Amino acid sequence: MGKKYRTVQFGCGPIGCYIVKFSVGRSNIELVGAVDIAPDKAGKDLGKAAGLDKELGITISDHAEALLKSVKPDIVIHTTGSKFDVVYEQLASIVKSGVNVVSTCEELSFPYVKHSELAVRLDDMAKTHNVTVLATGINPGFLMDAWPLFMTGVCKEVKAIRATRIQDACSRRIPFQQKIGAGLTALEFQKRVDGGSFGHVGMPESISMIAGALGWEIEKISETIEPVITDKVVSSNYITVPAGRAAGIRQLACAYRGGEPVISLEFQAYLGAPESYDSITITGTPNIDVKVPGGIHGDIGTASIVLNAIPRVVEAPAGLHTMKDMPIVVCSSDILS
Amino acid sequence: MGKKYRTVQFGCGPIGCYIVKFSVGRSNIELVGAVDIAPDKAGKDLGKAAGLDKELGITISDHAEALLKSVKPDIVIHTTGSKFDVVYEQLASIVKSGVNVVSTCEELSFPYVKHSELAVRLDDMAKTHNVTVLATGINPGFLMDAWPLFMTGVCKEVKAIRATRIQDACSRRIPFQQKIGAGLTALEFQKRVDGGSFGHVGMPESISMIAGALGWEIEKISETIEPVITDKVVSSNYITVPAGRAAGIRQLACAYRGGEPVISLEFQAYLGAPESYDSITITGTPNIDVKVPGGIHGDIGTASIVLNAIPRVVEAPAGLHTMKDMPIVVCSSDILS
Numbered sequence: 001m002g003k004k005y006r007t008v009q010f011g012c013g014p015i016g017c018y019i020v021k022f023s024v025g026r027s028n029i030e031l032v033g034a035v036d037i038a039p040d041k042a043g044k045d046l047g048k049a050a051g052l053d054k055e056l057g058i059t060i061s062d063h064a065e066a067l068l069k070s071v072k073p074d075i076v077i078h079t080t081g082s083k084f085d086v087v088y089e090q091l092a093s094i095v096k097s098g099v100n101v102v103s104t105c106e107e108l109s110f111p112y113v114k115h116s117e118l119a120v121r122l123d124d125m126a127k128t129h130n131v132t133v134l135a136t137g138i139n140p141g142f143l144m145d146a147w148p149l150f151m152t153g154v155c156k157e158v159k160a161i162r163a164t165r166i167q168d169a170c171s172r173r174i175p176f177q178q179k180i181g182a183g184l185t186a187l188e189f190q191k192r193v194d195g196g197s198f199g200h201v202g203m204p205e206s207i208s209m210i211a212g213a214l215g216w217e218i219e220k221i222s223e224t225i226e227p228v229i230t231d232k233v234v235s236s237n238y239i240t241v242p243a244g245r246a247a248g249i250r251q252l253a254c255a256y257r258g259g260e261p262v263i264s265l266e267f268q269a270y271l272g273a274p275e276s277y278d279s280i281t282i283t284g285t286p287n288i289d290v291k292v293p294g295g296i297h298g299d300i301g302t303a304s305i306v307l308n309a310i311p312r313v314v315e316a317p318a319g320l321h322t323m324k325d326m327p328i329v330v331c332s333s334d335i336l337s
Numbered sequence: 338m339g340k341k342y343r344t345v346q347f348g349c350g351p352i353g354c355y356i357v358k359f360s361v362g363r364s365n366i367e368l369v370g371a372v373d374i375a376p377d378k379a380g381k382d383l384g385k386a387a388g389l390d391k392e393l394g395i396t397i398s399d400h401a402e403a404l405l406k407s408v409k410p411d412i413v414i415h416t417t418g419s420k421f422d423v424v425y426e427q428l429a430s431i432v433k434s435g436v437n438v439v440s441t442c443e444e445l446s447f448p449y450v451k452h453s454e455l456a457v458r459l460d461d462m463a464k465t466h467n468v469t470v471l472a473t474g475i476n477p478g479f480l481m482d483a484w485p486l487f488m489t490g491v492c493k494e495v496k497a498i499r500a501t502r503i504q505d506a507c508s509r510r511i512p513f514q515q516k517i518g519a520g521l522t523a524l525e526f527q528k529r530v531d532g533g534s535f536g537h538v539g540m541p542e543s544i545s546m547i548a549g550a551l552g553w554e555i556e557k558i559s560e561t562i563e564p565v566i567t568d569k570v571v572s573s574n575y576i577t578v579p580a581g582r583a584a585g586i587r588q589l590a591c592a593y594r595g596g597e598p599v600i601s602l603e604f605q606a607y608l609g610a611p612e613s614y615d616s617i618t619i620t621g622t623p624n625i626d627v628k629v630p631g632g633i634h635g636d637i638g639t640a641s642i643v644l645n646a647i648p649r650v651v652e653a654p655a656g657l658h659t660m661k662d663m664p665i666v667v668c669s670s671d672i673l674s
Contacts, residue, residue: 022493142491150487152668153645154479154638156359215671284668285641286634292627300623301491308490325664331489331621334552 003337004030005310008073008099010090011080012036012049012060014175015104018303019077020050026307028336032071034060064090068097074337075310078103082201084115088122091133095125101133102306102313106202108135110145110209110322123320132316136309136323138301139165140202144265145209146323148280151288152214158284161210162264167295168273169248170236176298180248180269181227183239189227189246199225200267203253207263213324216257223253234272247271308332340674341367342647345408345436347427348416349373349386349397351512352441355640356414357387363644365673369408371397401427405434411674412647415440419538421452425459428470432462438470439643439650443539445472447482447546447659460657469653473646473660475638476502477539481602482546483660485617488625489551495621498547499601504632505610506585507573513635517585517606518564520576526564526583536562537604540590544600550661553594560590571609584608645669 007029009020016036023029024047034046041049047056061067068076076094081087084107091108094101111119126133135141144163152158169177181189181198192198204221211218227246234241241247248270255263276295282288309329314337316326323329344366346357353373360366361384371383378386384393398404405413413431418424421444428445431438448456463470472478481500489495506514518526518535529535541558548555564583571578578584585607592600613632619625646666651674653663660666 138491146665147487149667150484150665153666154475154633154642155645155668156637156641157670158668213665213667215669215673286637288629288633289631290627290629292625294626296491296625297623300493304493304622305491308492323665324667327662327664328483328487328550328660329490330486330550330661331492331495332552333494336552 004028005075005314005337006030006032006071006073007310008033008035008068008071008076009046010035010064010076010078010094012041012046013079014173015299015302016079017050018299019079019306020046021052022303022307024052024056026333028333029307031056031058032073033067034058035062035064035067036060037062065093065097068094068099073099074314075100075102077306078105082106084108084111084118088118091122092125095122095129095131095133098129098131100131100313102309103133103135104137104302104306105135106137106140107205109137109140109202110205110212112212113204113208119320126320127318130318132313132318133320134309134313134322134326136305136329138296138298138305140206140209141323142301142305143278143296144203145206148282149210149213149324151280151282151290155282155288156285158214158282160262160264160283162281164266164279165268165295166273166275166277167269168276169269169271172298174238177236177239177271181246182248182271183241184227184246186227186229186246193225199249199251203251203265203267206265207253207255209322209324210263211255216262218255218257220256221253225249225251228268228270230272236271239271241271304331305329311335311337341365342412342651342674343367343369343408343410344647345370345372345405345410345413346383347372347401347413347431349378349383350416351510352636352639353416354387355636356416356643357383358389359640359644361389361393363670365670366644368393368395369410370404371395372399372401372404373397374399402430402434405431405436410436411651412437412439414643415442419443421445421448421455425455428459429462432459432466432468432470435466435468437468437650439646440470440472441474441639441643442472443474443477444542446474446477446539447542447549449549450541450545456657463657464655467655469650469655470657471646471650471659471663473642473666475633475635475642476537477543477546478660479638479642480615480633481540482543485619486547486550486661488617488619488627492619492625493622495551495619497599497601497620499603499618501603501616502605502632503610503612503614504606505613506606506608509635511575514573514576514608518583519585519608520578521564521583523564523566523583530562536586536588540588540602540604543602544590544592546659546661547600548592553599555592555594557593558590562586562588565605565607567609573608576608578608641668642666648672648674
C-alpha cells in the first residue's frame, strides 16, 4: 500500500500518447518504460514522442521482453491494435513475462465469439503465469456494454437495450476525422467499407458482452456501415467537406433473440452533427432512459478508463477478464498500490 | 449450473412484499421460506401476507434459525430495518447458519463509519462461516453511490460529485408519503426531524462509499432535513395537503475535503414536484452530466437490485462486501445458479 503503480506503455500511437500524457500527471502512476516497434518511434524519448514539452528519460524500446525483464512493471498498458489475432503474440509475450496487462484492443474486450480459441489460450496462459488481462476503453468497454449493463441492475426485467453515441467529429483529432471517412464520396466510402477494415471496431463484442452478462442466447447479429452524406458544406479545423460527400459515418449493430431485435447499438460520428450525446434506452420494468448531453470525449474517456482500471486489474484473480465481471472501475487517480 | 437460487425472505414489510412478488415471477428464484417476527404475520401464508391473489404454500416462520436449518437456502433476502446495530443479531444468526445474505439495511450498505466495529465483526464471522453478506438497494446502493462511482470510471480526474433525486411522491405508496411528512405543519415536521428517526437513511453511507472508493479523506459531513412547504393545495390518491404545510421532504448531505464541498447529495420527495428525475453531475476532466428523466421507481428499483445481486453474492468470496467493490450487478432474471 502507498506505492505507485509501475507501468510500461506498449504502443505509442495517438491513444498511447494520450495515456502517456495522463500518466505523467498522475500521482499514482510511475511510467518506467515504453515499447513501440515502429522505426520512427523506437529509440526516441517517450516524452518527445508523446508530444510533451519535456523528455521523460524513457527511451522507447523495440524489444518488449527484454524491457519487461529489466524494469519489472506492475502492469503493461497495451495500445497497439484493434484486432485480437493480430496482437495476440504481443499479449502472449507480456503474459509469459509475468506482467499484468490492460489493453485497448477492441476485439479483446469480449473475445469469446470471434476468437474463442485464442481467448481460452490467453486465459490459461494468464492463469499459469499468475497475471491478469483486461481490455477496456470508452467503447467497447463502457458506453455500449458496461454502462447499459450497469443500468439494468435496477430492472426487474429487460426486454431490449439500445445504446446510441452521436458525435460531432469537429472536436476530434484529425486521424479520427479521417477514420470516419469525412470528405469521401459515397463511392469511396463504400470501397472502404468493402475493404473490410473501416468503421468502429467493437460492436459485436459489446453485443456479446451484454448478451453474455444477461444470459441471453443471440441468434443473429447484423451490422451496417453507411456514410452520413452532408447536404451543405461542413468544416472542421482540418477538413472542409462539400455538399454531397460523406461528413462521417453511421454504424448500426443489432442482435436478435426469439426473432426480435433486443440489443441495438448506433454510432454516428460526423462533422456538423447538431447534438453530441451518449444515451441508453432500456425497455423493461421499469423503462429507463439515460443520457449524457454532449457525450463523453472518446480519447479522454479511453485513456482515463485504462488508467482507472489498473488497481482493479492488479488486484483481480489471474486470468483473462472482461468488463462485465470486473468490480466497478472508478477514477483511481488517488489510489496507490 | 442451471439450478434456481433457493431464497428465504426475511422481513415481510412493504419492500419484502415487493421482493416476494418479483421473486414469484422469476424463473431463476425458488422461494423456499419466509421469516417475520410480527405477530400479525408469523403463521400466515406468505402469498396472502404479500398481497398476492394466491397462497404460496410457505408459512411465515418466527424462528429464523430453525427454518434455515431445515430448508438450507442459497441466500437470505433480509429486509427488516435500516439501522445496522438494530438488525445486527438477525444478520449474525443468518451468517452463523452458514447462509449468504443480501440485505436492504441502509446502514449496512457502507457500515465502516457509523458501525465500524460491528462491520469488522460481521465480516470476520462471514469469513469463518464461508458466506457472503451484501447490502444494496436503489438508494443507498445505486443512485447516490455506485452509479456516480461507475460514471467516474471514464474520468481523468474528479473534483466533485453531485447526485440529485427529485421525486413527485404522488406515485409512491402511502407509507412512503407518510414517511416524507406530507401533510405535516412546519412545526410537526421539525419535531419529527428532532426526534431523530425521520428522513432518508443512507446519505452518510453513500458519501463514505464514494469517498472510500475514490481514496478521498473526508473532513466533515453535513446533513440537513427540511420540509418542502407547498404554496398551493396538492393532492395524491391518499392525501390532500393544504397550502402552507409540508408536501414532503428536502434532504441534503455534503462532504468536505480540503475545505471544499466535494460530494453533495440531494433528495427531494414531495407531492406535486414538477419533474421527477435522477441525475449526477461530475466536476472533473471531463465534466459529466447524466440524467434519468422521470427517475427510477424506488420500490421497483430496490426489489430488483436485491434480486439481481443474488448471483454476484453467491459467487463472491466470503465476507462482508459493499457495492463499491462488487462486480457490476446486472438484471439477472435469466441467470441460473
